[in-house]
Amino acid sequence: MVHVYGMKMKSTQGIFRWTFIAILYLTETYGYTVTYEFGKDCSVFLEDLDENRQVYVEYNGxxxxxxxxxxxxxxxxxxxMDEYELCVTPQYFKDPDCAVELEYKSSVTGGTLRSVTCTSNYNEKFCGAPEKYMFIYFKERNGKDTSSARFKLLVTANKVFDYGSTVGAIAGGVIGGIVFITLVTGVVCFFVCRKKPTQGRVLSPSQTVQTPMLNQQAYPYTPTNYQQPSMNANPYPTANYSTPYSAGYNMQSQPQQGQREQEQPDVGEQGNIEAAAPPPSYDDVMK
Structure with a gap:
C-alpha cells in the first residue's frame, strides 16, 4: 500500500514538473501579458518590451x-543592437465627463507627442520613433471628477531592425559575391585563355633549314679593283718601304724601336710621297 502511494506521488510530481516546463516554453515562445493600473502600480518605469511581450495599461476610476x-x-x-518602436493602441476609452486626458511623450521633459481625450484620438493607434521611450501620463482636466472614466490601452513593441538577420544577410551576400566572381573568372579563363595543342612535325634532312656560310676571302685580303702584276714585274716595291721579310726571317734581325721611328718619315714628308702600288699578295711571294 505504501509502495503504491509512493508511485502515485512520484507520478504527480512528474506531471507538475512537465506542466511547469511547458508553461515556461509557451511563455518564452508566444510571449506573455501583464496589466498595470493607474493609481495602483506606481513603480512602472521604463519597463522592457520586445516582440514577444505585451502590456495592458488601464484605469478604473x-x-x-x-x-x-x-x-x-x-x-x-x-x-x-536590435531596434524597436513602441506602439499604444486604445482597447476602449470611456469618459462621459471628459475628465481625463492622456499624454504620450518620449521623455520626462519632452514635448507631448499625442494627446488623447474623450473627443480626440481615443480610438487611434500611435507608434513612437524607433529607439525612443514611451511615457504615458494621466492628467485630470479642469479639476473634474474622474471616477466615471474607464480606459484600457495595449502597449506593444515592434522590431524595426534585426541586427542578427541584417549582419547575416550582408555576410552571406559578400561571401556569395566572392564565390560568384571566382566561378565566373574560372569559366572565362577556361574558355578564353586556354590554347589548342599543336601537332608535331618531323622534317626530312632535305627540308632542314641550313644557315648559309658567308663567303670569306682568304688572307691576305685583295681589293676588287686590284690588278695582278705581271710575272716580269718586281715583286718588291720600289718606293721607300722597308724590305719585306722572307720565310726564313730571323726574329733577332728585327730592327729596334728607335730605328723604326727613324725610318718612318714625318707627317709633312708623307704628304709628298706618291702613292705606291699595294704590297704583293701572299701567293705571289711564295711562287
Missing part, C-alpha cells in the same frame, strides 16, 4: 496620486 500618474516603457530585446 480610482484616485491617481502625483507619484503614480505616469507609466513608461523601453523597447529592448535579447540582442542589444
Amino acid at each position: 480610482g484616485d491617481v496620486g502625483i507619484f503614480c500618474n505616469d507609466i513608461s516603457f523601453d523597447g529592448k530585446g535579447d540582442e542589444i
